[in-house]
Amino acid sequence: MWWTDGVVYQVYPRSFADASGDGVGDLAGLTAHLEHIAGLGADAIWLTPFQRSPQADHGYDVSDYTDVDPLFGDLAAFDALVTRAHDLGLRVIADIVPNHCSDQHPLFQAALAGDPSARARFHFASAPFASAPADGTPNSQHSDSRLPDSQPPNNWPSVFGGPAWTRTPDGSWYLHLYAPEQPDWNWRDPRTAPYFDDVIRFWLDRGVDGLRIDVAHGLFKAPGLPSLPPGAEPEPGRLRGNPHACDQPETIEIYRRWRRITEGYDPPRALIGEVNLAPHRAARYVGDDRLHQAFAFEFLVAPWEVTAWRDTADRLLSRRPVTWVVENHDVVRTATRYGNPARARAALLTILALPGAAYLYQGQEYSLPEADVPAEARQDPAWRRSGFSRDGCRVPLPWTDGFSPPGSAPPWLPVPPGWSRHLDSPTLPLTRTAVSLRRRLHRQGLLSAGDPMTLNVDYDDRLLAERPNLTMAVAMGTDPVPLPAGDLLLASGPLTPDGLLPPDTAAWLAPAAR
Template sequence: MTASRPTPPTADPDWWRSAVVYQIYVRSFADANGDGVGDLEGIRQRLPYLRDLGIDALWLTPFYTSPMVDGGYDVADYRDVDPIFGTLADFDAMVTDAHALGLRIIVDLVPNHTSDRHPWFQAALAAAPGAAERARYLFADGRGERGELPPNDWESIFGGPAWTRVADGQWYLHLFDPSQPDLNWRHPEVRAEFEDVLRFWLDRGVDGFRIDVAHGMIKAEGLPDVGFSTMTTGRRQVELLGKGRLPYFDQDEVHDIYRAWRPILDSYPGGRMAVAEAWAETPQRLARYIGPDELHQAFSFDFLDATWSAESFRKVIDTALAEATIVGAPTTWVLSNHDKQRHVTRYGDGPDGLRRARAAALLMFALPGCAYVYQGEELGLPEVLDLPDDVRQDPAFRRTGESRDGCRVPIPWSGDAPPYGFGPAGCAESWLPAPATWAALSVAAQTSVPGSTLELYRRALRIRRAHPALAADAGEVTWQETEPGVLAFSRAAGDVTLTCVVNISGAPVRVGGYGEPLVSSETLTAQDGDRWLPVDTAAWFERR
């Protein structure tokens, strides 16, 4: 492979500044071979759908060789495709077709930990304490008279201790599942390995990377205690994520890694980029991941966590835009992903939740920066809350009772019964069962239907791509005076102004003074010779 592999038609190196990126949870997007699990060929076959939706790039969750204990985030081989998803040839064909359609490809990189089936970890287990093979991971002697206690009080994000003891008495660190041992990023072989992995996929034509647990690779020297644990206080350490300092997250040395990666990305044509899944205790510390010598973006999880209120959204938006100004990089907005409950359900579920989710989409797409769409949100999919315990596969469920499977149910494409065209006719049931109520939410059921959530997304994204006031170089957000519970902001380009209004109050609001309506999440009403915006509705207006 060479770096001359074709790239998308537009060679704009700053494409990521205003892109709409569609996240694909590969197991749950489209199944081409009928085994009930999504695959790369299924994605390739559905690329025209994604082009017509109006997105700019795809982010694929891990498809690498893996035992699939954590849905592929336990990687055994970073340079190959797991057979359940296809082959490297399938990946290359998908990239070629995506680029031909003007779509870019972002792949997930998982550098904090490997699978316990990775050859390095297998060699570490076979070696004696203190051997070179163990130095690539974080092995340590235990505490207590005979080393029977873990080396410190660190907890797994998935619940329980973050240490597992091996047969010879040492312990190894795993901030997630025991099948996901943490790498020692102070080891030069680890750093060299991942720099080569970056080049491997860049040579195959990928346009960017989403860095999993980007804040986690460096642990504090000496592996000090946190000072509290679930066992001693009833508080889980994960509650500090994004709110306080933990000795295993957001250490200053992690930035040395990204300063080494950025020249690699910059050495390839077409604007190759990286986005961090990073949590930090302050906006200022999160902003350190972004810059001309580190990563291009970091997810704005505060937007995802905002409550359905004008005050919450206004605070989150103002904070994110201020951070963007500091670092000179665009904000990334996200409403749902594969780790969080779908926002239809977070906003109230049922008709109320769907109406609010549609309004939130228009709010997000009107903001400056990059927007990330999680597969199925364009269909208005809710969280599946009633999956039987025996079908759940999230490793966190076994340790804490909490499960992310409800947002990972395969999306419906067509038909009146599960699995709704997820695979070929007569194929196996999908790996997670789809609800019997999803027929009306399928792609086929919503296509060309006025007012459907799918057509709302398509229309909004067409306008977003074409409208001068929503371009990357358009004016910044200007807030308008409004009634309590209403958000309204404008962006301008020359003599064209677009205003987004979101009604989160308890009553319809008058919107006749904002200009001509372009799109609205629910139908505007007329009364007293004026336009009114219904409750839990957003609309875009244009003034020339």
């Protein structure tokens, strides 16, 4: 199927293109620029959340799962987007956020008002947990009017910093593994799974070709919500550091349920999970009866160092299928993270050469750097709670005709002076050429997502990746290195005058003609 080796272009709608003139990107703006994405050779687009939301976490706090937020348009605009994308040969992947919702969601508002039935759909507690009930239900005393101690029910931290519990005016507490505006659903309540069955069917019925599942390793929490042991301090920004709050065995059963739903469509639709776990744990979520794919996140944290890249790729390839990614809306852009645009181009060419699917983030085709957003202009909720900001990779794109129409409101994040100079980046033609060549080799049967691959390090700092019909070399040190045997197909930068591969450069080669 297309998702096994497709190239998917991630769109962050509020920063892609603004058609309405309010300074925020929207679905109409995206529709008007779909030809750019199709021109890159992408097989699909993935849209981060555009559903109705108060935007406390820029769409990842959903108040209505089956509507479009007016900030981005309406359902008619979404339908027009899907139609135009399909006309251009692009599939559409929509984002679903099942771990948490908005505190403005009607069911959570009912819970805040004290409705016991609604409270059971979230994680409410009226006092610190003294013990874990056998059925896994937190110690909830909704009818008790006394004010509990001010201590949170357990010691879980929020991924965004601070405690994972917020106290309500009646003295009770609710769980939010992210911002306080994002209460977690209680997936042990029997009404949660059917509710989301209807949500995913709604978007599949509107023509989406796949669903990307946010915090796919979340959902179920450990029965009784036990505290972490003394001294346990999860790494900031990673849910996986709290084993009680994610990766529970019941979670995979939900994806078996959803897989049965997607298999009922013709053609079947893809399920792609944000499973930010160690590779051997993430691999459990993917299979013939569960998710089709889970993102391979290790390259997002791997340094620009040859053995780190070899070992990372080896680990991931041992647990196929692999979905390769080096940029997204949550991490520092590669041109900055790796040190320069040349390395960003080499990294792009590298992931496109590896067996499996590849995800590109908007602006990666220009090697956009991380923007330095002034502290007073930052809007990431994580910044307010932990001092960590993702705004620098979310600055609006510098289109030649402007992000917004003339005379529009200022963009929602400030655009650095001279931002449009990046449109002349050599990464754009490289991306078009690489994706086109990759697609041609796949269509000719010369590449497959199941290809065997060997990875080696030689010349001290040359990464060599070999498939039956493609060899990829990356110079990751300070000196030029020889090209391996074969006919040069493409390089991320010019070779040296004597034909060596310069530092921070990748190359693709075909087997030498016999």
